Amino acid sequence: MRIWWTTAYYELLKYSRKKTLILILIVLPLVLIYMLGSAFDTEIKPAKVIVYNADRGELRASVDAFWSNDEIKPYVRFLAAKEEGDVQPSVTESESDYGVVIPADYSSRVLKGETVSWRTYSGRFVEKNLAVESVIDSYLTELNMQMSAREILGPEAGSEQEGVGEPDAAEPFVLVGMLGGDKNQIFRSVSAMQYYAATYLIMFLLYGGMLAAIELLNQHKNGTLQRMFTMPFSFIQLVLGIVTGSFLVAALQAIIIVLFTKFVYDVNWGTNYGWLFLISLLTTAVGAGIAIIIASFAKTVKTTQTVFGIVAFSMTFVSGGMIADIDVIIGDASKWTVNHWANEGLRAIMNGSSWSDYSQEVAILAMIAAVLSVFAMIRLPKVVKRHA
Amino acid sequence: MSLVSFRDVVKKYDTKMTVNHLSLDIGEGEVFGLLGPNGAGKSTTIHMLSGLLNASSGDITVGGYSIKNQPLEVKRRIGLVPQELAIYETLTARENVTFFGKLYGLRGKLLQERVAEALQFVGLLERAGDKPQTFSGGMKRRLNIACAIMHRPKLIIMDEPTVGIDPQSRNHILDSVRELNKLGSTVIYTSHYMEEVEAICSRVGILDNGKLIACGSKEELKQQAGQEEKLIFEIDRKLGQAAEEMTRHPGVRRIDEQENGTTVEVTVKESPSMLQDLLFIIQKHGITLRKLTRVEPNLESMFLQMTGRTLRDE
Numbered sequence: 191m192r193i194w195w196t197t198a199y200y201e202l203l204k205y206s207r208k209k210t211l212i213l214i215l216i217v218l219p220l221v222l223i224y225m226l227g228s229a230f231d232t233e234i235k236p237a238k239v240i241v242y243n244a245d246r247g248e249l250r251a252s253v254d255a256f257w258s259n260d261e262i263k264p265y266v267r268f269l270a271a272k273e274e275g276d277v278q279p280s281v282t283e284s285e286s287d288y289g290v291v292i293p294a295d296y297s298s299r300v301l302k303g304e305t306v307s308w309r310t311y312s313g314r315f316v317e318k319n320l321a322v323e324s325v326i327d328s329y330l331t332e333l334n335m336q337m338s339a340r341e342i343l344g345p346e347a348g349s350e351q352e353g354v355g356e357p358d359a360a361e362p363f364v365l366v367g368m369l370g371g372d373k374n375q376i377f378r379s380v381s382a383m384q385y386y387a388a389t390y391l392i393m394f395l396l397y398g399g400m401l402a403a404i405e406l407l408n409q410h411k412n413g414t415l416q417r418m419f420t421m422p423f424s425f426i427q428l429v430l431g432i433v434t435g436s437f438l439v440a441a442l443q444a445i446i447i448v449l450f451t452k453f454v455y456d457v458n459w460g461t462n463y464g465w466l467f468l469i470s471l472l473t474t475a476v477g478a479g480i481a482i483i484i485a486s487f488a489k490t491v492k493t494t495q496t497v498f499g500i501v502a503f504s505m506t507f508v509s510g511g512m513i514a515d516i517d518v519i520i521g522d523a524s525k526w527t528v529n530h531w532a533n534e535g536l537r538a539i540m541n542g543s544s545w546s547d548y549s550q551e552v553a554i555l556a557m558i559a560a561v562l563s564v565f566a567m568i569r570l571p572k573v574v575k576r577h578a
Numbered sequence: 579m580s581l582v583s584f585r586d587v588v589k590k591y592d593t594k595m596t597v598n599h600l601s602l603d604i605g606e607g608e609v610f611g612l613l614g615p616n617g618a619g620k621s622t623t624i625h626m627l628s629g630l631l632n633a634s635s636g637d638i639t640v641g642g643y644s645i646k647n648q649p650l651e652v653k654r655r656i657g658l659v660p661q662e663l664a665i666y667e668t669l670t671a672r673e674n675v676t677f678f679g680k681l682y683g684l685r686g687k688l689l690q691e692r693v694a695e696a697l698q699f700v701g702l703l704e705r706a707g708d709k710p711q712t713f714s715g716g717m718k719r720r721l722n723i724a725c726a727i728m729h730r731p732k733l734i735i736m737d738e739p740t741v742g743i744d745p746q747s748r749n750h751i752l753d754s755v756r757e758l759n760k761l762g763s764t765v766i767y768t769s770h771y772m773e774e775v776e777a778i779c780s781r782v783g784i785l786d787n788g789k790l791i792a793c794g795s796k797e798e799l800k801q802q803a804g805q806e807e808k809l810i811f812e813i814d815r816k817l818g819q820a821a822e823e824m825t826r827h828p829g830v831r832r833i834d835e836q837e838n839g840t841t842v843e844v845t846v847k848e849s850p851s852m853l854q855d856l857l858f859i860i861q862k863h864g865i866t867l868r869k870l871t872r873v874e875p876n877l878e879s880m881f882l883q884m885t886g887r888t889l890r891d892e
Contacts, residue, residue: 196680200669207668413662417725420628421681422653 193427194434201405201435215398215443219390220450226390227383227455236264237287237318240280242271247297256329265321278311287313288322303337306330387457388536389511391447392473392529396502398440399477402433403485403494406573411491415574429574433478440474441467460539469535469552472559476528477502479562486569505529531555581606581733581764582627587636589622589788596622598788600636604766604781606732609759611779612768613881619788620768621661624737627766628658640733657731661738663718665710665725671697672706675724682729696728699757701750716747723754727763734758735766740774752778772877782877786885799880806831809856811842812869820863827855 205211241257243250257268269286271277277289289311293299299306308326312319409415409432418428448466451457459466480501485494506512508520509529517524524530531551538548580603589597597619604610614620625631627638629649637644643651665674675693684692697703700720710718719739727734736755740748755778759765769775775782776796783793792802816839817824824830824844829852831845846852853872860867 192683193681196677200666200673200677203673204666204668413660413664414666416630416662417658417660417664417678418681419630420653420656420658421678422650423681 191427193423194431197428197431198434198438201432202438205401205435205439211401215394215439216446219394219447222390223383223386223447223451223457224455226386227381227457230382230386235318236267237313237315237322238267238269238285239288239290239322240269240271240277240286241290241292242274242277243292244274244294245292245296246294247301249297249300253292253296262325265325281311281313284314287315287318289313290326300333300337305334305337383451383455383457384459384537384540387447387451387455387459388533388540389506389509389529391444391470392532392536393502393506393511394447395440395444395470395473396477396480396505396528397498398436398443399474399479400481400495400498400502401436401439402478403481403498403573404491405432405436406482407485407489407491407494410574425574429570436478437471437474440477441470444470458540459536460542462539462545465545465548465552466536466539469532469539469555472552472555473528473532475559476555476562479559479566482566482573483562483569486572509533528555528558531558579606580604581608581641582766583639584623584627585637585639587623587626587638588634589619589626589631590634596788597626597633600788600790602783602790602793604764606764607759607762608781609755609765609767609779611775611782612766612785613772613775613782613877614785615885617787618785620785621737622788623785624658624735624766624768628656628735629653655732657726657729657734659723659726659734659736659739661741663710663722665718665721667709667711670707670709671702671713671721671724674710674721675728678725679728684729692728692730696724699727700724700754714744714747716743716750719743719747720750720754723751727758731763733764733766737768738770739767740769740771748774772881776877784881784884791884792880796877799877800875806845806847807875808873809844809846809853810871810873811844811856811860811867813840813842813860814866814868815840817842817865818863820859820865823859823863824856827852827859829855
């Protein structure tokens, strides 16, 4: 155990000094997740809307109720202005995304059956402007329709007096859709950011696993492995220490990616971090297994990296890592990749599904990891042979 | 008393015999030089001794322990300085030595003392906090040595430790070998550089095609090789009649006259006993001697005579 942990600790120390490696294994996935997640994200973040209600009439309460309605909360976050003059500067200075001033004669005009409108100030985000305008338009349109009906058909056609000026809140104020289909059809049950966070965590964990094989080949090449073979301990402990070092790097990689995306990109990873860790561990084991098998044939670092890169990239691509709805083109081929089972497991965890819903994916992933580990153990002596 | 014993050791790759029935004893406290051209079997021999390779037959013992049956006991007693720079570029000099010290089971204060001692020994204590990336080739070689000696092994095996380094570092390494030997370590030293082996080794073994063709001190090797010496006389005129008289002497092998006959190279079997006779002949013929040079055989010439090749032949 002493040799094992000493070797693993120094492996970790050596990895920590390799800045390029850290950049590739940790910073690159975070950048890719952000770029792809943002590009395909259809979710509209709530717009901060500053509202000054100058109306002191009988409809003031219903207007205030509208702004605090749960239906519009996904699209609008209400901020009350103290004075009318606060609204425009707040939008101009980007403190708010949108500004609304409700005129003082609003109630009286509505009750007289006149057409009403609010003064609005658009912000710099087009999609947020559209969302808020949709909310306001749908509210005012329905209100104006009620008023028109009341004007034409008489008071009995509309509603009772107390219902005047209160549009039917049962109807949704905004419906968000995507040209070409609903977002869930492409990214299934998760958001684009969640989808790519899972995909690139898995892809880069595979690369993390590859470090074990690369380190063994490098140490064999520069002679440190041979030096250690002449020392008085079992070389199995030594090799396990080197492999453990790469697994520790992968574990740190997973922790940093998950925490960073959770707190900075607001990615919901679900609550079952134990299973998430297990999937990460199994994926790293798969990566290490594949890389050691390749290294046992390739013999050089360069060839191993190239072949492993092709394998990892192909699996990521086929499993939908670059084109989310690739299964439309390739059918069930993605099921032949490791990434598919790991990604499906992670997405189920993100969705808050119970463990029974993703236990099959994890079991398949564990089987793949076990088989590859056995083959890797068989081939390992070819990579760490004692004599140069 | 021998520390290392090779007993009829054979290493075969398919049909090729890389080490051919090697039997050799290396005594405690010796600096033993292992010589041979590329492919002679030096590295294979060293790798078998350090446990990197298994012998096809025969056995090697270190301190009475068999590498075949008690490899860990043997490995506890050796420190290998490999030909490659087996150090980590991303760790500092101190971290490198500390890492290998920990693998040897050293801990705490003892570890710190041994690390400082090893770095001091190779002259790198002041650069202990620097990474080898910033070192010269010679400094890296010295760090390579520090990693192998910090556990104070009884037997230090140095495989071409001075390849590609500056003269200052080479001298430092050679002094280190002498110092290690004084401190009680037995050293096995391989090199292509004859002058290094001549300077530091008490005994030399010459390997050729996997066979130990000669072994002993330099004097013993000279006898084994039947090596001849040369006496170079610079005189005021040609030898003339004196040359014929010299040729008749049973100890003289050959006479070569150069530069109008005023420089004469006389090849003899053993110079000390011959010198008196030759000087007498010169004097008898009225020739004035201006300068006399005695050229002793060196390992390079012995090797050439024994194998028909130079050490640096590929």
